[in-house]
Amino acid sequence: MRVGIAPHQLWPADPRDLDGVVPNAVLAERLGFDHVIAGSHVLAGDLGVTLDAIVLLSAIAGATSHVRIVASVLIAPLNHPYVLAHQAASLDAVSGGRFVLGVGTGWDTREFAVLGVPFGERGRRADQNLAVMTSLWRPEPGQPSIGVPPVTPGGPPVWVGGHSDAALRRALRYGAAWHGSGADPAMIVGVRKRLEVLAGDAPTGLELTSVVFVLPAGFEQAAKLPFQPISGERAVEELGRLAEAGLDVCSIWLPVTAAALPDAMTWVAEEIIPAV
16 A cells, blocks of 8 residues: 655644644655545635645646656536646646646535535536546647646546545546545445446445544644544554555645644554555
């Protein structure tokens, strides 16, 4: 199982808590993580403040050389498909093919309202936008071309989030992976079975990925979570069970303070990566 990390505090309330995100990404590369993840919301809210994911990952791409950079996740129906296709292709190019585009349909009705996108149309718009974007990365003769083509054949890999059958069908059609959050082994087994049913006779070819919340041993929890994170004493065992259940990629969020994050990342690299 490949392990990645979020290089900034989970749900920070203060923009100053984001100051060390690029150095933390450089540290993540040095510690041997497979990837770093960055999500984004247009509005500050219950999940705190966020940097724009494309801008942040571009800065990280310029400061690193081989760690993968993952948008986890961008809200597909809130982004114009031509603009996002061009941004993704540009980031794929300047990073040397290290970019992964994670997408979801979104849940914050305020963001849809301020951007003038009907919340009830988010699933349909996500499908339409992904269809346009993937076609722009694989242009046909006579089709408009975006400003720069991606360096990855067919475009950057797409991780598709969501648990509904519509979301799983979206992952089968457009994704290189299904992307979950807070998954447990039973969920991973269940998603795999549902994907196989929805795919019918066609092989799915999808990897299974998930965000996982881990509180390293000896660290104080600094973020309010709607559930208990995996604690340090059982992190290796729990992540091992996820790997056995079929999770291919694990992206870890650490609910610690911004100041504690480098040490917490080091703990994960030393205790978890070698074991899983």
